[in-house]
Amino acid sequence: MDIFLQKIAQILEVDSINADDDLKSFSQWDSLAVLSVIAMLDADYGVNLRATDLQQAQSASALWSIVQTRKAA
Amino acid sequence: MNFTFRNKRISGMLAVVPARELKFLDEMKNFNAPEGRSRKLMETMGYDRRRLVEDGVCVSDLAVFGLQQLFDRGLLKKDEIDALILVTQTPDHLLPPTTNIIQGRLGLGKDVLCLDISQGCAGFVVGLIEAFMLLEQEEVRKVVLINSDVLSRKASPKDRNIYPLIGDAAAITILERDPKPSVIHATVKMDGARNETLIIPAGGMRLPCTPETAQLVDVGDNNLRAKDHLYMDGSGVFNFVQTEVPGVIEEVLKRSGTPIESVDYFLCHQPNRFMLQKLADKMKVPHSKMPNNVVERFGNSSGATVPIAIMINLAEKARGSGFLACLSGFGVGLTWSSMLTRVEQLAFCEMIDFA
Numbered sequence: 001m002d003i004f005l006q007k008i009a010q011i012l013e014v015d016s017i018n019a020d021d022d023l024k025s026f027s028q029w030d031s032l033a034v035l036s037v038i039a040m041l042d043a044d045y046g047v048n049l050r051a052t053d054l055q056q057a058q059s060a061s062a063l064w065s066i067v068q069t070r071k072a073a
Numbered sequence: 074m075n076f077t078f079r080n081k082r083i084s085g086m087l088a089v090v091p092a093r094e095l096k097f098l099d100e101m102k103n104f105n106a107p108e109g110r111s112r113k114l115m116e117t118m119g120y121d122r123r124r125l126v127e128d129g130v131c132v133s134d135l136a137v138f139g140l141q142q143l144f145d146r147g148l149l150k151k152d153e154i155d156a157l158i159l160v161t162q163t164p165d166h167l168l169p170p171t172t173n174i175i176q177g178r179l180g181l182g183k184d185v186l187c188l189d190i191s192q193g194c195a196g197f198v199v200g201l202i203e204a205f206m207l208l209e210q211e212e213v214r215k216v217v218l219i220n221s222d223v224l225s226r227k228a229s230p231k232d233r234n235i236y237p238l239i240g241d242a243a244a245i246t247i248l249e250r251d252p253k254p255s256v257i258h259a260t261v262k263m264d265g266a267r268n269e270t271l272i273i274p275a276g277g278m279r280l281p282c283t284p285e286t287a288q289l290v291d292v293g294d295n296n297l298r299a300k301d302h303l304y305m306d307g308s309g310v311f312n313f314v315q316t317e318v319p320g321v322i323e324e325v326l327k328r329s330g331t332p333i334e335s336v337d338y339f340l341c342h343q344p345n346r347f348m349l350q351k352l353a354d355k356m357k358v359p360h361s362k363m364p365n366n367v368v369e370r371f372g373n374s375s376g377a378t379v380p381i382a383i384m385i386n387l388a389e390k391a392r393g394s395g396f397l398a399c400l401s402g403f404g405v406g407l408t409w410s411s412m413l414t415r416v417e418q419l420a421f422c423e424m425i426d427f428a
Contacts, residue, residue, distance in 0.1 A: 030294050051308040
């Protein structure tokens with residue numbers, strides 16, 4: 001999950017993020033960031049999420065659990 | 074649906090782009106978003122310069138301008154055209170068909186079949202399929218396919234999701250019989266259940282334009298858009314391309330028995346650089362085989378981007394001994410398409426400015 005957090009931090013253009021940080025609290029969390037996360041999840045984790053799926057995730061760790069659930073499915 | 078065509082070919086291509094060029098850096102101030110994020114958008118998506126029509130310029134204006142050039146330069150004769158196909162989402166009028174307007178303005182013969190097709194970013198392959206089907210008719214010698222849109226006129230200048238990527242253009246492609254034996258495979262797939270992924274809600278019979286539909290609404294992320302404007306679910310389109318397009322390309326490769334390495338170029342619709350790089354990565358195709366530089370120079374001009382990608386990257390080869398091309402489009406409908414064909418010995422393959 002550390003690598004995952006790093007990837008999210010990179011997209012948000014910050015040095016690091018915590019697992020329970022609210023993604024929407026970052027000013028860089030816009031449609032471009034959402035698309036970048038979707039692309040990253042597709043390329044690196046083989047998971048296809050929609051923007052609405054991402055909006056449901058309050059925090060990075062919540063997003064991580066969605067990714068795990070989808071990967072298992 | 075799968076298609077196989079024998080002894081047909083593309084024999085020439087001309088694109089018409091408006092002379093008016095807008096630069097993304099100059100446009101950034103029009104968006105309510107922080108400048109840093111607009112810069113990030115520019116770097117990621119590959120936005121730089123694009124071509125837009127002046128107010129009031131229509132698809133038929135671009136098409137007539139291009140065809141007249143071909144007549145004047147002796148590259149095409151009026152009396153050898155048996156059919157005119159126009160693929161557009163931005164016709165001059167709800168009716169009559171824009172092809173009839175073009176026919177009338179150019180004084181083409183009454184035996185010319187005029188067909189408008191409502192398709193967009195997947196429309197180059199869809200148009201080629203229609204043209205090749207017409208060429209199965211004995212009496213049809215040459216078909217003129219026009220892919221043209223002036224979508225900048227239907228995009229909200231205050232919508233950072235769509236406005237900076239749109240370009241206007243017309244691509245004219247000439248199709249005829251191939252004197253030597255050749256086979257072309259194509260596949261088109263559609264999913265109308267996702268028809269709202271790309272939509273202009275108002276302006277048809279379901280929701281006619283009114284002062285209300287022209288009202289700009291804050292749709293989030295500091296973007297303003299009206300129901301008269303083009304809407305695109307950006308991440309929905311991204312997912313659609315990543316999940317569906319590789320399959321439709323594999324389909325034509327499989328049916329023709331062509332290993333992916335044997336394809337010289339993958340000439341795909343050009344939504345932005347980002348999406349094409351991700352598509353190439355997903356298909357394990359080197360970026361050099363899948364050009365992605367149309368948007369940064371001309372913008373996304375819907376069905377005209379595949380011809381433009383050929384013109385700006387491969388014109389000399391296309392006029393010479395040629396290459397094996399996998400063409401692919403994807404967009405409104407939703408529609409996704411692919412075609413495996415050689416592109417060679419074109420009589421012309423160039424772009425001109427509309428002025």
